[in-house]
Amino acid sequence: MLPHRMPPGRIVAALNGALLLLSPLASAQDIGRGERLARTWCANCHVVDRNPAEAGATGVPTFPALAAKPGQTSEKLRAAMNPRHSRMPDLQLSKQQQDDLVAYILSLRPKR
Numbered sequence: 873m874l875p876h877r878m879p880p881g882r883i884v885a886a887l888n889g890a891l892l893l894l895s896p897l898a899s900a901q902d903i904g905r906g907e908r909l910a911r912t913w914c915a916n917c918h919v920v921d922r923n924p925a926e927a928g929a930t931g932v933p934t935f936p937a938l939a940a941k942p943g944q945t946s947e948k949l950r951a952a953m954n955p956r957h958s959r960m961p962d963l964q965l966s967k968q969q970q971d972d973l974v975a976y977i978l979s980l981r982p983k984r
């Protein structure tokens with residue numbers, strides 16, 4: 873007899889527990905926080921919606937377009953937010969805010 877045989881319900885509970893344990897790792901970069909930041913700080917110039925009704929008229933790249941750019945990486949996005957390397961205004965973003973924004977932008981990547 874197996875003393876530690878788990879009933880199926882316990883296995884599901886254990887798996888849920890494992891997922892909960894993983895979620896703090898994911899929150900280091902928070903897509904939801906990044907989206908709120910984008911709406912607050914970036915939407916003046918960029919189209920930041922996941923499914924934009926129309927492309928921006930200003931010629932400023934939309935966030936989905938940035939995400940879909942071939943060879944796009946979090947490093948390049950981070951560099952673009954650094955005013956020393958672009959024509960972007962200095963928004964004084966913290967490292968955490970940049971991480972969240974990068975996570976949000978990359979979440980807009982088209983599904984393959």
Ligand code: HEC
Pocket residue numbers: 909910913914915916917918932933938948949952953958959960961963965973
């Ligand atoms: C005042 C207008 C303005 C605001 C606000 C703004 N941007 Fe931009 N952004 C631009 C312009 C203009 C460009 C095109 C820059 C260029 O081609 O050098 C750009 C380009 C970019 C690029 C891409 C650069 C590339 O690789 O082509 C990224 C990434 C970016 N912005 C992120 C952001 C994020 C994130 C925010 C909000 C925190 C933001 N921007 C807010 C004007 C703005």
